[in-house]
Amino acid sequence: MLWYKMWRESGVRFTISAAALLWMCAMVVLLQRRVRAHADEPISYAHYIWSAVYKANVLDLFVLLVIVLGLGGLLQERAQGTAGFTLSLPVSRWRLTAVRAAMGCLQVAILALLPALLIPLLSPVVGETYSFAPAFQFSVLWADAGMVIFAMALFFSVVLPGAYSAAIASVAALLAYSILADLPPLARYPALDLIETMHGAQLLASRREVSLAALLAPLPWLALGLYALVALCLVGAAGAIMAGKDFP
Amino acid sequence: MAHEPVIETHRLTKHYGKREAVRELSLMVERQRITGFLGRNGAGKSTTLKMLLGMIRPTAGTGRVMGYDIADPAQSVAIRRRIAYVGEDKGLYGYMTVGELICFTRSFYPDWRPDIEARLLKEYQLPPGRKVRALSKGMRTKLALLLALARRPELIMLDEPSEGLDPVSIDELLQTLREARDAGTSVFFSSHQLSEVEQVAERVLMIDRGQLVMNVLLNDLHKHYRHITVEFAGHTPVPAFNLAGVARTRVMGRQARVLASSHVEDIVAYAHSLGAAVQVTPVNLRDVFLDLVKEAP
Amino acid sequence: MNTTAALLFKAWRESRGRFLISAALLAAICVFGVFCRGTLMKVIVPEGRFGGDPYVGYIYALVYAGTARGLFTIMVMVLALGGLQRERLHQTLGFTLALPVSRTRLVSMQALLGLGQVAALSMLPLVLLTICSSLAQVSYPLAQMACFGLLWFTGGAVFFAVALLAATLFRNEYTALTVAFAFTIFYPMAVLFSPLSRYPLNIHHIMSGVRMPYFNVHTALLVGAPPWALLACMLMMAGVLIGVAIQITRRRDYA
Numbered sequence: 001m002l003w004y005k006m007w008r009e010s011g012v013r014f015t016i017s018a019a020a021l022l023w024m025c026a027m028v029v030l031l032q033r034r035v036r037a038h039a040d041e042p043i044s045y046a047h048y049i050w051s052a053v054y055k056a057n058v059l060d061l062f063v064l065l066v067i068v069l070g071l072g073g074l075l076q077e078r079a080q081g082t083a084g085f086t087l088s089l090p091v092s093r094w095r096l097t098a099v100r101a102a103m104g105c106l107q108v109a110i111l112a113l114l115p116a117l118l119i120p121l122l123s124p125v126v127g128e129t130y131s132f133a134p135a136f137q138f139s140v141l142w143a144d145a146g147m148v149i150f151a152m153a154l155f156f157s158v159v160l161p162g163a164y165s166a167a168i169a170s171v172a173a174l175l176a177y178s179i180l181a182d183l184p185p186l187a188r189y190p191a192l193d194l195i196e197t198m199h200g201a202q203l204l205a206s207r208r209e210v211s212l213a214a215l216l217a218p219l220p221w222l223a224l225g226l227y228a229l230v231a232l233c234l235v236g237a238a239g240a241i242m243a244g245k246d247f248p
Numbered sequence: 249m250a251h252e253p254v255i256e257t258h259r260l261t262k263h264y265g266k267r268e269a270v271r272e273l274s275l276m277v278e279r280q281r282i283t284g285f286l287g288r289n290g291a292g293k294s295t296t297l298k299m300l301l302g303m304i305r306p307t308a309g310t311g312r313v314m315g316y317d318i319a320d321p322a323q324s325v326a327i328r329r330r331i332a333y334v335g336e337d338k339g340l341y342g343y344m345t346v347g348e349l350i351c352f353t354r355s356f357y358p359d360w361r362p363d364i365e366a367r368l369l370k371e372y373q374l375p376p377g378r379k380v381r382a383l384s385k386g387m388r389t390k391l392a393l394l395l396a397l398a399r400r401p402e403l404i405m406l407d408e409p410s411e412g413l414d415p416v417s418i419d420e421l422l423q424t425l426r427e428a429r430d431a432g433t434s435v436f437f438s439s440h441q442l443s444e445v446e447q448v449a450e451r452v453l454m455i456d457r458g459q460l461v462m463n464v465l466l467n468d469l470h471k472h473y474r475h476i477t478v479e480f481a482g483h484t485p486v487p488a489f490n491l492a493g494v495a496r497t498r499v500m501g502r503q504a505r506v507l508a509s510s511h512v513e514d515i516v517a518y519a520h521s522l523g524a525a526v527q528v529t530p531v532n533l534r535d536v537f538l539d540l541v542k543e544a545p
Numbered sequence: 546m547n548t549t550a551a552l553l554f555k556a557w558r559e560s561r562g563r564f565l566i567s568a569a570l571l572a573a574i575c576v577f578g579v580f581c582r583g584t585l586m587k588v589i590v591p592e593g594r595f596g597g598d599p600y601v602g603y604i605y606a607l608v609y610a611g612t613a614r615g616l617f618t619i620m621v622m623v624l625a626l627g628g629l630q631r632e633r634l635h636q637t638l639g640f641t642l643a644l645p646v647s648r649t650r651l652v653s654m655q656a657l658l659g660l661g662q663v664a665a666l667s668m669l670p671l672v673l674l675t676i677c678s679s680l681a682q683v684s685y686p687l688a689q690m691a692c693f694g695l696l697w698f699t700g701g702a703v704f705f706a707v708a709l710l711a712a713t714l715f716r717n718e719y720t721a722l723t724v725a726f727a728f729t730i731f732y733p734m735a736v737l738f739s740p741l742s743r744y745p746l747n748i749h750h751i752m753s754g755v756r757m758p759y760f761n762v763h764t765a766l767l768v769g770a771p772p773w774a775l776l777a778c779m780l781m782m783a784g785v786l787i788g789v790a791i792q793i794t795r796r797r798d799y800a
Contacts (some may be wrong), residue, residue, distance in 0.1 A: 013723045020727040027734045034737065061730040064619070068723045080634045162562050163631070163718050164623045171619050172570045175612050182588040264800075295800065303642045304798040321647060321795065328645040335639030342635070343558055355551035356645050392640075407639075 002091060006103040009072055014107045017065035018114060024061055025115045028052045029122045045128040053115055054138050055199045062111060063195075066146045067170045069104050070153025073097075074242060076163055083247050097239040101154060105147050105231075112142035137219060138200055144224045145198045149174065151234035158238040191223035253312075254279050254403045254434045255300060260309035262295050262458075269295040271458035272309065277436050277451075282429050284449035285438040286533075288541050292458040293438035294336065297407050301333055314402060329357070331403040332396030336411055338388045342381030346374050346391060350398075357399045365398040386417040393424055397433075404428060406437035410444055422448045446533045456541045462495070464509070466533070473536060476506040476515055479525040487522065491515055496539050507531070507539045548646060552654035559627055564662045567620035571669050574613045578604070579677035597764035600683045605765035608670050609693045610753035618749070621663050621701040622725040625708035628655055629794060630716050638799055652791045656709060660783075663705050667698040692767045693754075699776045699783075700752035704729060706786035713790040745775060 028049065036048050043051070052058065074096070077083040086096070116135035123130040152173060156166035174194075180186055181193035190196060197220065255277035262270040270292040277283045287293045298304045300313050302324030314330050316323035341349060350369075354360045369376070372390040374383075383391065389409065396404050406425075410418045418441075425435050425448050439445050445452060446466065454462035464473075473495075480486055480502045489497045489504060493511030497504055504524075508515050512528065519526045531539075546554065578585065586603045589611065595602030607613065629651070632638040641651065671690040678685050708725040715721040736746040745757060754760025754767055761768050 010719075012717060012720050016720065016723045016727065020723075020731070024730065024734065031734070031737055034742075057730055057734065061727065064726040064730070065723060068719055068726060071719055071722070081636060164563050164626055164722070165566060167722060168563060168566050168570070168620060168623055171616060175616055179585070179588070179612065183584055187588075298639075298800065301643055303639070304800055305796075325645050325647050328643055333639065333643035335643070337636040337639070339632075339636035339638065339640055341555070341558070341637055341640070351546055352551050352554060353644075355546040356548050 002095065002099040003103060005086075006100050010069060010103065010107065013065075013068055014111075017069065017107075017111055020061060020065065021058065021111055021114050022118055024058045025053060025118045026122060028058065029119060029126055029128075032126055032128065045123070046130065046134075049119060049123075049130055050200065053119065058115060059142075059195075059198060062142060062146065063149060063174065063198075064171075065111065066108050066149045067153045067167055067174075069107055070150045070170065071157050071163070071166050073100060073154070073157045074245075074247070075157065075161060078247055079163070087247055093243045093245075094239050097154075097158075097235065097242050101151065101235040101238075104150050104154065108146040108150050109143040112139045112146055115139070115142075138198075140219055140224070141198050141200060144227045145194050147231040148194060148227045148234070151231040151238075155234045155238045158241050191220055191226065194227070197223055197227075252279050253277055255311070255313050255436060257296075257300075257311040258309055260296070260299060260311050261307045262292075262299060262304060263307045268458050270299070270306075270455075273455065273458065273460055274309075275453055275460055275463065277434065277453075279434050280429065280432060281450045282425060282435040282437075282448050284445035284452045285436060285455065286440060286442065286445060286452060286537060287438070287455040288440065291455045291541070293455060294407055295458075296455070297333075297405055297438060300405065301328065330401060331405060332399070332401040334389075334392045334396050334404070334406045334409055336407040338385065338392045340380045340388060340391060340395075342379065345377055345379055346383070347376035349380055349391070350376070350395065353395045354398075360399045362398075364400065365394065368394040368398060385412045386414060389413060389417065389421065393421070397424070397428060400431065401433055403434045403436065406435070408439055409437055410439065410441050418444060442534045442537055452533065454537065454540060461540050462536070469533065469536060470530070472510055472512075473531045474508050474512045475529045475531050475535060475539075476508055476512065476519065477527045477529070478504040478506065478519040478522075479527075480504070481523065481525075489515070489518075491518060495536075498539070505539075507536065548650075549654065552646065552651065553658050556655045556658040560624055560659065560662065563620075563623055564666075567616075567624065567666060568669060570616060570620075571613060571666060572673055574616070575608060575670050575673040576677055578607045578613075579674065579681050579683070582681070582683075595763065595765045597766070600678075601685060601689075602765040604674065604685050608674070609697075610755065613670065614697070614749075614753055617666060617697060617701060618704055618729055618752075619726075620666065621705045622708035622729065623722070624659050624662050625705045626712045626718055626721055626725070628652070628709070628712050629799065630712060630721070631718055633716070633799065634718070642799060648794045649791050652709075652713075652787075652794050656706075656787045656790075659705055659709065660702055663701040664698050667694045667701055670694070686766070689767055692771055693752075695771060695776065696752050696754070699779045700748045702783040703748055703779050703786070706783040706790075710786050710790045710793075713793050745772075748779070751775065751779070 032045065032048055035052070036043060074083055074086065077086055087093070116132065116139040120130050120132045120135055149170070153166055153170040156169045160166050160169060178193070178195045181196070186192055253276040255275070258274050259272040260270055260274070261268070261272055273292070273296060285293055285296070295304065299306050300311055300318055302318060302321065306319060311318040313327045316327045318324060318327065344352065350365060354365070372387070372394060374387060374391055374394065380388065380391065409421055413421065422444060425437070429435050449466055451465050452462065452469065453460060486499050486502070486504050489506055491511065491514065493508050493515060494506055495509045496507040506515060516526050516528060582600070582603060585607065586599065589606050590599065590603045594606070629638060629641065632641055671687070671694050674685055674690060675687060707728050708721070711721040711724040712718070715724065733747045733749055736742060745751065750756050757772070759767055759769050759772055
């Protein structure tokens, strides 16, 4: 039933997020002719999808929505007066954190999958094709990196009081990290750049011309494994902090 | 003047979809009295109070507080300027200190009495520098009372004021209400703690399923209300007891239990005329409350 | 304290943490941006991106069009959240609604303080960049910073108003945040549809000058007079959204 509790507490956010992502992807596909006509130079449909979905607008939306999914938790329950009830349940605080994290990661994975489902299905409507394979590749990248972002928001929601401080801290941390990742010495390790990984930087030989063939390069499994580990560490840290916290 | 109503409602109604929270409630609360507003959980007490305060708009009917129309937003502000309210959860801004919250609240009431504020602050031993969220429930209640009473409101409305308080705090609360009444403030408080209501209230209004089921002076209740237990022998059918003064009848097997508000002798005589054994017992508020609102088994 | 001051004090205390964190983060970007420009310039403005003064192009890319602007947009939306719906969750709603002030006044004061905070954040880069640039012996035109501050305030006011409306509509605070975030991404897409596409309605572009007639993309400088008519329309839109939030609050039952 803990899963049910976590779902009820995040279900509305998740549903709105899913609807928003689907709508955005649909708009990207349906507006492709107009946007490509105004581009500085001709671009292929694959390149357009990459730049509008996997590099910009939809990615930005995904990141923000994942941060919101990570908010909440026991500190907010304390503010709302339900922490006593939750903490009196016969479950450990570790379990509470773990189930919340697991539910969130599942939701992140589903959100990451949505563009991969919709774009290939909708592209024929506008007379274009986009195969599932590269789309699913990006879903894997987004799901993995998204879990790091979610875990970061969850961590901040455990350490910072206030309903919104965690959101601001998460956005700021992400922006700071994306700048730092471009600086030497971190710039030498592109796998460390979370946002670039989500762009598919390691999949593309060149960003000047993105083709469907170019997107079928092998996934950066080492980087993805590292991200999963970072996400796990952040959740673990959150769990440890929550386990030791007083709720007077 | 002494007994003009401070609160008057006429067929006040509130629906939430198909659910009737308050149904054609017509009541009157007299000035400079302590009036208890009783009911089970979910009877409509809090909904009624919130309508009077303008937090909820009535579906139908009218209400006036201090002569102002509760449905008019501008008049609702005028109502709130002259009355005080202490909510059930004693929700106060946790991020402010006691001192800050007093200062904040004071700014809304030109008739604030600094002398009463100082006296109550000392009497309740509230530390001005402490954050409100660090106060115990009892201290929060005292703070809420201070904020309510430090301007001598004409009416104070309280929603379950003793909720969560220890017996000492409850005793202090009731004493405060008596003192407020003595100083000229009308008190209207909702509760389901009958023993407390019986200690302080002069008049009792009882609501059940959104409707008023009783309106009586407590003295009259003790003086005139009686339980009449009527035992029927053999196969005599148990009659309906549709007589003057009968507030409620419960039939359990061969026994009828009548709650009588008046005409006790007539009811007893009627029961005797049917050959039944009759026993008459005095009632307290709890007996009346249970009789009126409890579902029949 | 009079009632206006009291209500502003309440709104300030409820948003103080968020505002100070936002200000600190914006300040950090400005300060580090100036003093670490040697390293960051190569990353943020690769050679050839802008003609003219490289420092000007760099500050534009870092602050007025880039990281800081994105953060500012998020922050002003977060500043708008809370209000009576949040008080319902925190069980202080009864106390607030029992105060002898109209709901219009309650929401107006919250909006007023919030817009003041948006204005302060809009002008923060001007103050810090001026001080830091002079300490670092570089310069960024004051008039440019003032104009960008105005553009930020106007755009920020619209985002603030959208988030305030979302916070009024939705009971759950995170739902309001989700909707506000979704709007900030949706809106630029929505204005690509005709007939909207004929008008300069992309708030992000208005704030940064991108694809606007009052911005020179080669020198990264604002040119000509500020687009007063456009800014007035945006402020009007913010006012309308706040007005809608007030009306909804006035009519709502808070059971």
